[in-house]
Amino acid sequence: MVLRPVRVEAAAEMANYEMAAKGRSLWADAARRFFRHTPSVVSLAVLVLVALFAFTGQYFAVWTNAEIDWSVLGKVRTAGMPSLETGHFFGTDDLGRDLYSRVVQGSQISLMVGIVGAGIAVVVGTLYGAIAGYFGGRIDSIMMRLVDILLSIPYMFVLILLLVVFGRSIVMLFVGIGLISWLDMSRIVRGQTLSLKEKEFVEAARAGGASNFTIILRHIVPNLLGIVVVYATLLVPQMILTESFISFLGLGVQEPLTSWGALISQGAGTIMYGTLWQLLFPLFFFIVTLFSFYFVGDGLRDALDPRDR
Amino acid sequence: MLKYILKRLGVAIPTLLILIVFSFILMRVAPGGPFSSERPLPPQVLANVNAKFGLDQPWHIQLWEYMVGIITRFDFGPSFAYTDRSVNDIIAQGFPVTLTYGVWSFVLAVLVGCLLGIAAAVRHNSWLDYFAVGTSIGAQVLPNFVMAPLLVIVFTLWLRWLPGGGWNGGQWNYIIMPVIALGTSYMASIARITRSSMLEVLNSNFIRTARAKGMPATHVIVRHALKPALMPLLSYLGPAFVGMVTGSVIIDVFFSTGGIGQLFTNSAFNRDYSVIMGITILLGALTITFNLVVDVLYAWIDPRIRY
Numbered sequence: 001m002v003l004r005p006v007r008v009e010a011a012a013e014m015a016n017y018e019m020a021a022k023g024r025s026l027w028a029d030a031a032r033r034f035f036r037h038t039p040s041v042v043s044l045a046v047l048v049l050v051a052l053f054a055f056t057g058q059y060f061a062v063w064t065n066a067e068i069d070w071s072v073l074g075k076v077r078t079a080g081m082p083s084l085e086t087g088h089f090f091g092t093d094d095l096g097r098d099l100y101s102r103v104v105q106g107s108q109i110s111l112m113v114g115i116v117g118a119g120i121a122v123v124v125g126t127l128y129g130a131i132a133g134y135f136g137g138r139i140d141s142i143m144m145r146l147v148d149i150l151l152s153i154p155y156m157f158v159l160i161l162l163l164v165v166f167g168r169s170i171v172m173l174f175v176g177i178g179l180i181s182w183l184d185m186s187r188i189v190r191g192q193t194l195s196l197k198e199k200e201f202v203e204a205a206r207a208g209g210a211s212n213f214t215i216i217l218r219h220i221v222p223n224l225l226g227i228v229v230v231y232a233t234l235l236v237p238q239m240i241l242t243e244s245f246i247s248f249l250g251l252g253v254q255e256p257l258t259s260w261g262a263l264i265s266q267g268a269g270t271i272m273y274g275t276l277w278q279l280l281f282p283l284f285f286f287i288v289t290l291f292s293f294y295f296v297g298d299g300l301r302d303a304l305d306p307r308d309r
Numbered sequence: 310m311l312k313y314i315l316k317r318l319g320v321a322i323p324t325l326l327i328l329i330v331f332s333f334i335l336m337r338v339a340p341g342g343p344f345s346s347e348r349p350l351p352p353q354v355l356a357n358v359n360a361k362f363g364l365d366q367p368w369h370i371q372l373w374e375y376m377v378g379i380i381t382r383f384d385f386g387p388s389f390a391y392t393d394r395s396v397n398d399i400i401a402q403g404f405p406v407t408l409t410y411g412v413w414s415f416v417l418a419v420l421v422g423c424l425l426g427i428a429a430a431v432r433h434n435s436w437l438d439y440f441a442v443g444t445s446i447g448a449q450v451l452p453n454f455v456m457a458p459l460l461v462i463v464f465t466l467w468l469r470w471l472p473g474g475g476w477n478g479g480q481w482n483y484i485i486m487p488v489i490a491l492g493t494s495y496m497a498s499i500a501r502i503t504r505s506s507m508l509e510v511l512n513s514n515f516i517r518t519a520r521a522k523g524m525p526a527t528h529v530i531v532r533h534a535l536k537p538a539l540m541p542l543l544s545y546l547g548p549a550f551v552g553m554v555t556g557s558v559i560i561d562v563f564f565s566t567g568g569i570g571q572l573f574t575n576s577a578f579n580r581d582y583s584v585i586m587g588i589t590i591l592l593g594a595l596t597i598t599f600n601l602v603v604d605v606l607y608a609w610i611d612p613r614i615r616y
Contacts, residue, residue, distance in 0.1 A: 149324045154596050156555040157573070157589040158331070164577045164585065165335045241452055245555075248454040249562060249574050261454070268458035268563065271466065272473070279458055290450040 026226070026304075033303040040299025043292035050289050054107035062087025063098035065105045066256035072096045082277050090281040093263075094270050102258050103281055109170070109259040110240050110286075113177060114293075117239030118232045120178035125185025126228055130216050132186070133193025144190065147183050155180040156245065163251050170253050173246070177239055188231055192224050226304040233297035237290045244286065260286040313608055321597045328593045329379065333372050336582040385587035390579045396587035399572055406476055407557050407568035410484050414492035415553060422496040423542070426503025430511060430538075431530060441500050448497030453556045457490040457563040476566045487560045495549045502545050507538040540611055547603040551596050 024032075035041055063069060069088070072079040073096045080092035082099075090099035132143040159176040166172050196202065197220065205215050244261025246252045252262055260282050267279030350358070359365045366374075378384040385396035429441035451459070464486060465473035477483045510516060511534055519529045561570030569588060576584035 145320065148320050149327060152321070152324050152597050152600055153328055153331075154551060154555065154589070154593050156558070157592060158328075160573070160577055161332060161335055161585055161589055164580065165338070165582075237450075245452070245454060245559065248559060249577075251574070251577060264454065264458070268454075268461075271458060271462055276462070279462075283455060286455070287450050291446075294446075294449060 030226070030300075030303040034299050037299050037302065039295050040303075043295035043299070046288060046292045047296065050107065050285060050292070051111065053285075054104060054111055057104035057107070058101060061098065061101040061104065063101055065097065065101040065258070067097065069096045069098065077273055077275055080275070082281075091275070091277040093266060093278055094275070097256075099263075099278060099281060102263060103285060106258040106260050106263050106282060107285055107289075109253055109257060110243060110261070111289075113173065113243040113259070114236040114240040116174055117177040117181045117242070118235040120174075121181040121185040121235050122228055122232050123182075124178075125182035126189050126221060126224060127216075128182065129186035129189025129191075130193050130220050130224065133190035134197050134212065134216050134220060136194075136197075140190070144187070147186055150180070151183050156242070159242075159246065160249070160251055163246065168251060168254050170257070173243065173252060177242055180242075181235060181239060185228070185231060185235070188227060189224055192227055193220055196220055196223055230297060230301045230304055233293060233300055237293040237297075240286075240290065240293075310609065314605055317601050317604055321601050324597055325590075325594055326376075329376055329590055330372065332586045332589050333375060336586055337368055337371075379590065385590070386583050388581055389583050390576065390581035396584050399584055400569065400587060400591060403561075403567060403569040403572045406566050407561065407570065410487040410491065410560070410566070410568075411553055411557055413484065413488045414495070415550065417488060418492040418496040418499055418549070418553075419546070422499025423503050423539070425496070425500040427507055427530070427535070427538070429500065429504045430507030433508060433511075438504075441504055445497040445501035445504075448494040452494055453490050454559045454563065456493055457486070457560065460486050460490055474564045474566075476564075476568075483566075487564050487566060490563075491553060491556050491560050495552060498549070499542060499545065502542055503538065506541045507534065510534045510538040540607075543603060543607050543610070547600040550599045550603075554592055554596060 069080075069086075069092055072086075072088075072092050076092055076094055076096065079086075080088065080096065082089060082091040088098050088100060090103055093099050093102060128143065128147075132140045159180070162176045163172055202215060202219055205219050210218070240260070243252060243259060244264065247259045247261030248265040250262070250265065252259055263282035264279065264286060267275075267277075267282060270278055356365070364371070375386060378386060383397070385400070388394050388396050388399055391399070425441050425444075429438040432438055461473045464471040471482050471486055473486075475483055516529060516534055519533050520526075524533075557568060558570030558573055560566065561568035561572075562574055565571065569592075573585065573588045575581075576588070
């Protein structure tokens with residue numbers, strides 16, 4: 001069997017590390033710092049609650065999200081108010097549909113868009129940036145020139161164009177958001193890779209005979225994880241914002257599916273009739289989630305990058 | 310310097326061409342041509358209409374004509390939904406509206422944001438500082454499509470001071486809310502950026518020297534600290550401009566100002582491809598040009614930039 005130099009080297013490094021001191025790992029250290037920072041912990045708890053609401057909320061709903069309560073139709077302003085008796089915990093929307101189950105369903109879509117968008121960014125952006133940075137030279141300049149070009153396109157209009165041309169669907173939304181989300185990530189990752197590839201452990205791996213892709217996947221990428229995690233956390237709210245923007249214009253997911261942006265748009269359209277709850281409930285979840293993501297992201301950055309203080 | 314400008318143009322021009330080709334291809338692969346409506350036209354009529362708009366040509370010739378039209382005559386072709394009007398007419402109708410409140414928002418965001426940021430840094434850890442930091446966090450989660458309805462609730466529904474929408478030839482009370490809704494979040498970002506860079510500059514050695522030799526405080530801030538502190542802001546202006554252009558779509562739709570964003574969404578619903586393409590390309594060109602100008606300015610002002 002061929003000796004795996006990478007493993008041997010990594011094991012040696014680990015052994016060395018443990019001998020030197022009963023050291024804490026980077027991640028344990030970061031976790032300790034993160035959990036000591038109250039706003040981040042509170043925000044994390046809020047995010048867990050929002051996720052629970054989004055994915056278990058439907059079991060407490062009296063009405064489904066597409067069902068129309070005919071008894072409130074025409075008098076939504078009075079009969080459609082939020083109340084426990086009618087089962088419309090958040091009231092109804094303008095068409096007599098239960099706002100509670102619509103908010104639950106909208107939260108699912110919005111969170112999913114955010115997480116899928118950030119996920120694409122993590123996978124594509126990290127690999128792209130790491131490859132460009134590691135190989136350098138002409139490959140790097142061609143790859144990054146492409147990113148520059150894509151970044152200077154007004155993507156919101158292109159995204160709308162895509163949705164108009166290929167029809168509005170959640171798959172198209174994911175494709176469109178996925179197309180743009182990884183660009184910034186790849187730039188950040190490339191910058192980090194440029195400095196990482198000069199480090200001794202990369203040289204050692206190369207001397208040990210590891211192939212370029214093994215070095216990228218086993219040595220460069222794990223060392224990038226910190227910054228990738230931080231940036232991904234800050235990317236989720238941006239993706240949610242993008243989707244809400246599209247949905248606010250009525251170009252997002254199609255009825256009866258909905259999302260925070262669509263709900264805010266509908267609520268905003270009816271505020272003149274005094275049905276404020278239609279705006280405020282979705283708005284509350286939207287703002288609280290965005291706030292929490294930004295705080296968690298900031299907390300993670302402080303925890304993972306202690307030199308910045 | 311010239312080399313740098315040429316290099317940047319080398320990115321900007323291909324970007325624009327890619328944008329044109331990309332939108333053109335998208336439009337061509339779209340299911341259904343612009344004239345395939347619910348009521349099918351007689352084949353002869355359809356052929357005539359297609360011939361009129363040049364749709365019977367091979368697509369590479371169409372693309373070539375379209376590009377030549379845009380580049381040489383600044384002509385985006387006819388609108389497919391309103392056959393008696395050209396895309397240029399439609400854009401010319403909406404663009405002044407968007408430009409009016411866009412420029413106001415931009416100017417206000419930069420002015421107020423800078424002043425707030427500088428004041429917050431100079432009075433570090435005062436109530437003013439906390440106010441600036443608080444608004445900048447708040448504005449991050451209050452994008453324009455949240456600001457707009459909230460403003461309407463307060464100023465139209467409760468206080469009844471301002472009209473909740475419309476344009477009315479650009480009368481001042483119709484402009485206020487669009488300007489605020491569009492500009493607030495950028496104002497907050499500008500304030501945050503100015504504050505942090507100003508803090509950094511104020512803690513640097515040359516400021517300490519200036520203070521130590523007894524210069525008046527305002528002189529130190531205005532003559533010494535301001536220029537280096539505003540440098541990072543310049544690189545933010547590009548993204549801010551892009552964001553405002555994009556955000557104007559929301560403002561137009563929400564306040565029914567009749568600006569370019571409203572035209573864009575209307576055309577999106579009507580599948581009026583030529584108008585969508587025209588607006589996308591126009592705004593793309595604007596964005597790319599603005600970014601180019603900002604980058605060149607940056608390199609010109611800050612000699613440390615390598616180019």
